[in-house]
Amino acid sequence: MRDDIEEIMFTPEQIQSKVAELGMQISDDYRDKNPLVVCVLKGASLFMADLVRNISIPIEMDFMAISSYGASTQSSGVVRIMKDLETGLENRHVIIVEDIVDTGLTLSYLRDSLLRRNASSVRIVTLFDKPSGRKIEIIPDYSGFQVPNAFIVGYGLDYSEKYRNLPFVGILKPEIYS
Numbered sequence: 001m002r003d004d005i006e007e008i009m010f011t012p013e014q015i016q017s018k019v020a021e022l023g024m025q026i027s028d029d030y031r032d033k034n035p036l037v038v039c040v041l042k043g044a045s046l047f048m049a050d051l052v053r054n055i056s057i058p059i060e061m062d063f064m065a066i067s068s069y070g071a072s073t074q075s076s077g078v079v080r081i082m083k084d085l086e087t088g089l090e091n092r093h094v095i096i097v098e099d100i101v102d103t104g105l106t107l108s109y110l111r112d113s114l115l116r117r118n119a120s121s122v123r124i125v126t127l128f129d130k131p132s133g134r135k136i137e138i139i140p141d142y143s144g145f146q147v148p149n150a151f152i153v154g155y156g157l158d159y160s161e162k163y164r165n166l167p168f169v170g171i172l173k174p175e176i177y178s
């Protein structure tokens, strides 16, 4: 697996210290709000697990699976709900946890769909933001790192379902996907 990586972009230590920062900010902003923290499977699963351990206030967790990429490296723009939330959103403050915002299509669809369920508020926390990839304007409320327009994998991010379990984030060698 390591041989398929051209360059390491973020080490486990850099990721952990950023996740701790984000957890602290969220803890400050959501005191007494009992937010519902929603993990967007599968990419955000590792970030979610680390983030909630850095949130020091009461929260609830739920999970949603949506998919837009499939086995391609390009977003298709077609968002499918593979697994829905179990929690009702009426009067809830929702925090959507994402690993990366690229075109923004996934999140813009998701945010609108959760707001339609009458959530009191919906904010987005993403570990990585790739502003150059945007096809629709969306600005994450909390963002860890801005990343350039390279195909990155690891720490939840996959290429064709592979590399999610790498503890770091790195640039995939182009020969792997071309």
Ligand code: PRP
Pocket (backbone or CB within 6 Å): 040, 041, 042, 043, 044, 066, 067, 068, 069, 070, 075, 098, 099, 100, 101, 102, 103, 104, 105, 106, 107, 158
């Ligand atoms: C990836 C990533 C984000 C989304 C971002 O998920 O985890 O959820 O794409 O891309 P966008 O901003 O262009 O919509 P993917 O659909 O690959 O599913 P996965 O999380 O299961 O890998």
Ligand code: MN
Pocket (backbone or CB within 6 Å): 040, 041, 042, 043, 044, 066
């Ligand atoms: Mn995803």
Ligand code: MG
Pocket (backbone or CB within 6 Å): 043, 069, 070, 158
């Ligand atoms: Mg994916």
